[in-house]
Amino acid sequence: MASWCLATKKSAPGARPPLTLDTDVTYLKGAGPAVALRLRALGLQRARDLLFHLPLRYEDRRAHVPLARLRPGEDALVRGSVAAADVRFGPRRMLRVAIDDGTGSLLLRFFHFNETQKQNLALGRWVQAYGAVRAGTQGPEIVHPQYRVAETAEDLQPEEGLSPLYPLTTGITQARLRGLIALALELAARDDELNAPIPGLDGMSTVAALQVIHRPPGDKDAKLLLALTHPAQQRLIREELLAQQLSLRLLRNRMKERPAPRLAAAATATKDVQAALPFRATGAQQRVLAEVAKDLALPRPMLRLVQGDVGSGKTVIAAAALLAAVRAGQQGALVAPTELLAEQHHRNLTRWFKPLQLAPVFLAHRLKKAERTRVLAALADGSAPLVVGTHALFQEAVAFARLAVVVVDEQHRFGVQQRLALRDKGGAQAPHQLIMSATPIPRTLAQTVYADLDVSVIDELPPGRTPVVTVVLSNERRDEVLARIGEACRQGRQAYWVCTLIEESEELDAEAAEATAARLRLELPQVRVGLVHGRMKSDEKDAQMRAFQDGATQLLVATTVIEVGVDVPNASIMIIENAERLGLSQLHQLRGRVGRGEQVSQCVLLYQPPMGDNARTRLETMRSTTDGFVIAQRDLELRGPGELLGRRQTGEIGMKLADPIRDAALVPPLQQLADRLLLKEAALAQRLIARWIGDPELYARV
Numbered sequence: 001m002a003s004w005c006l007a008t009k010k011s012a013p014g015a016r017p018p019l020t021l022d023t024d025v026t027y028l029k030g031a032g033p034a035v036a037l038r039l040r041a042l043g044l045q046r047a048r049d050l051l052f053h054l055p056l057r058y059e060d061r062r063a064h065v066p067l068a069r070l071r072p073g074e075d076a077l078v079r080g081s082v083a084a085a086d087v088r089f090g091p092r093r094m095l096r097v098a099i100d101d102g103t104g105s106l107l108l109r110f111f112h113f114n115e116t117q118k119q120n121l122a123l124g125r126w127v128q129a130y131g132a133v134r135a136g137t138q139g140p141e142i143v144h145p146q147y148r149v150a151e152t153a154e155d156l157q158p159e160e161g162l163s164p165l166y167p168l169t170t171g172i173t174q175a176r177l178r179g180l181i182a183l184a185l186e187l188a189a190r191d192d193e194l195n196a197p198i199p200g201l202d203g204m205s206t207v208a209a210l211q212v213i214h215r216p217p218g219d220k221d222a223k224l225l226l227a228l229t230h231p232a233q234q235r236l237i238r239e240e241l242l243a244q245q246l247s248l249r250l251l252r253n254r255m256k257e258r259p260a261p262r263l264a265a266a267a268t269a270t271k272d273v274q275a276a277l278p279f280r281a282t283g284a285q286q287r288v289l290a291e292v293a294k295d296l297a298l299p300r301p302m303l304r305l306v307q308g309d310v311g312s313g314k315t316v317i318a319a320a321a322l323l324a325a326v327r328a329g330q331q332g333a334l335v336a337p338t339e340l341l342a343e344q345h346h347r348n349l350t351r352w353f354k355p356l357q358l359a360p361v362f363l364a365h366r367l368k369k370a371e372r373t374r375v376l377a378a379l380a381d382g383s384a385p386l387v388v389g390t391h392a393l394f395q396e397a398v399a400f401a402r403l404a405v406v407v408v409d410e411q412h413r414f415g416v417q418q419r420l421a422l423r424d425k426g427g428a429q430a431p432h433q434l435i436m437s438a439t440p441i442p443r444t445l446a447q448t449v450y451a452d453l454d455v456s457v458i459d460e461l462p463p464g465r466t467p468v469v470t471v472v473l474s475n476e477r478r479d480e481v482l483a484r485i486g487e488a489c490r491q492g493r494q495a496y497w498v499c500t501l502i503e504e505s506e507e508l509d510a511e512a513a514e515a516t517a518a519r520l521r522l523e524l525p526q527v528r529v530g531l532v533h534g535r536m537k538s539d540e541k542d543a544q545m546r547a548f549q550d551g552a553t554q555l556l557v558a559t560t561v562i563e564v565g566v567d568v569p570n571a572s573i574m575i576i577e578n579a580e581r582l583g584l585s586q587l588h589q590l591r592g593r594v595g596r597g598e599q600v601s602q603c604v605l606l607y608q609p610p611m612g613d614n615a616r617t618r619l620e621t622m623r624s625t626t627d628g629f630v631i632a633q634r635d636l637e638l639r640g641p642g643e644l645l646g647r648r649q650t651g652e653i654g655m656k657l658a659d660p661i662r663d664a665a666l667v668p669p670l671q672q673l674a675d676r677l678l679l680k681e682a683a684l685a686q687r688l689i690a691r692w693i694g695d696p697e698l699y700a701r702v
């Protein structure tokens with residue numbers, strides 16, 4: 001076998017090192033270089049990794065479901081003898097096999113099959129099949145079941161425990177993974193560390209919990225496992241959450257150990273910014289400004305998240321922190337997730353800082369080479385004290401002379417990696433970090449996912465804002481909406497018309513927006529219609545935004561690119577087409593673009609009937625409240641476990657078993673435990689982090 005050859009090549013003949021959890025998977029029986037390569041795509045390199053490759057869910061194949069009792073929509077294990085089989089020709093060739101178990105019958109359909117399969121499924125033979133049952137025209141059916149064929153019913157026995165289902169990659173089957181994981185479990189049983197209890201977590205060892213999860217024992221545990229409430233699962237969930245807390249705390253401690261420039265003039269800078277503003281800071285803004293100023297005056301880097309609803313005025317806080325850096329002879333950088341937003345910040349700060357004789361520079365990918373070189377040089381030699389930009393700022397070529405303050409706007413658009421990249425641009429000194437988020441999350445969740453940050457909340461909107469009036473209308477009433485827009489524009493008002501994503505394609509999205517703009521120009525000939533979408537060149541985008549800001553256009557057709565941060569106070573109407581497609585937070589962000597001026601704003605959520613229950617609830621929530629925290633809470637409630645699973649599969653949730661939303665209540669005691677372990681059991685803490693997270697700096701949070 002290939003694996004043996006490799007093993008002997010590496011070590012002295014006859015002295016094969018004993019297998020341990022740190023052994024490369026290549027050396028495990030049933031693997032080999034080709035399989036190992038594929039496993040690597042799943043992040044599985046050593047035996048230990050297999051151990052922590054946890055099932056996504058379980059299949060219940062413990063009993064045959066009598067065919068008469070099959071229910072559409074459920075997965076079932078069935079057994080029956082072949083009562084009829086034929087190949088149907090037609091638009092799609094298919095093999096149809098009817099099986100019978102005495103209580104009823106079931107149709108198995110195969111669109112892809114070969115001659116051997118066909119012959120195997122001959123009349124009178126016994127078949128055991130597993131798959132999703134659906135209602136066919138002639139009764140229940142399963143399309144492409146997993147199946148086995150035998151001569152007698154007795155040869156087809158159900159399984160004893162639940163069958164775990166693992167995340168797969170091409171060329172790796174469930175059976176292969178189960179085999180390899182079984183080997184890893186044997187190695188784990190001999191591993192002292194995994195057998196030792198973790199102080200503060202209950203008695204069960206990690207190995208014992210893993211054993212149950214990978215090889216569900218018997219009937220008694222099945223129900224609990226399926227419900228994710230089995231003590232073994234709970235034990236591992238807590239261990240994973242503990243590891244996450246440990247890693248974030250460690251990250252924070254490490255960061256706080258580094259020296260940061262004391263910005264002693266932070267309090268004065270705060271006053272100066274307030275004096276330069278054309279409005280009075282709200283009480284909440286003043287409170288947060290004070291919290292930030294206090295952090296900045298310390299010789300340790302600030303790590304602060306500012307949470308505030310859309311329109312709560314977070315930019316003011318950013319401005320004060322940046323000015324504090326400049327006043328201390330240092331540099332500040334503000335990063336925004338889109339070019340549109342970066343430009344807007346650049347414009348605002350340029351205006352606000354003008355009386356203070358301070359001009360921020362701008363950096364984005366689109367800059368011409370000469371301009372870019374000039375900006376980079378000015379940042380590197382310190383002659384530019386302030387820069388506003390996009391993620392272009394994260395790039396390696398960007399170096400600062402004395403970076404003291406980093407502000408990251410709309411944090412959820414960036415990964416933790418990128419934030420760390422900017423942090424390292426301070427050279428020997430660690431810059432103060434201010435992270436701004438307009439996605440309010442409930443406190444319990446915040447303490448889980450932002451355990452490395454201090455949190456400030458701007459829980460008050462600037463005065464004079466009238467809540468946006470929201471209506472939900474069927475597409476059938478589009479004409480009424482058009483009439484209203486025409487009238488409003490005649491009165492000097494401006495409106496957004498938002499086209500929502502048709503598919504996950506910016507290209508199609510842009511096309512749809514173009515078509516909508518063309519149509520609206522025909523339908524509203526007296527209205528000046530603008531258009532902005534993600535596929536436009538940035539100067540084109542810029543020109544469109546400016547035209548809208550200046551009132552040269554009255555109705556701006558846009559894709560969801562305007563979701564983040566864009567500020568045009570005179571725009572007081574927003575139409576969102578196919579609003580039923582969008583999630584609550586996104587709708588809330590979009591709606592935040594209006595209601596920024598004096599007049600009462602309207603938001604029209606157009607939907608295409610018929611609409612599902614969940615979508616209906618979302619739109620009803622939008623209609624009944626404008627409070628970002630209420631909306632965020634409802635958003636979490638509406639996301640079912642299915643969606644969470646989807647997010648786990650796409651890697652959006654960086655956790656294996658725990659879910660920061662579902663398991664939020666488990667976190668507070670684990671936080672205390674994490675602090676205790678970091679102090680008293682540093683080695684164990686490191687091991688837990690390595691076990692679940694790897695390098696904490698590589699760990700991406702939700």
Ligand code: ADP
Pocket residue numbers: 279280281282285308309310311312313314315316438462463565567569596
């Ligand atoms: P956020 O980034 O929190 O969504 P912005 O910083 O873009 O909000 O502010 C939204 C709008 O409110 C901007 O036009 C800003 O100038 C204005 N603004 C901010 N603070 C105040 C305030 N205290 N009083 C009046 N207007 C304010």
Ligand code: MG
Pocket residue numbers: 314315409565
């Ligand atoms: Mg903002």
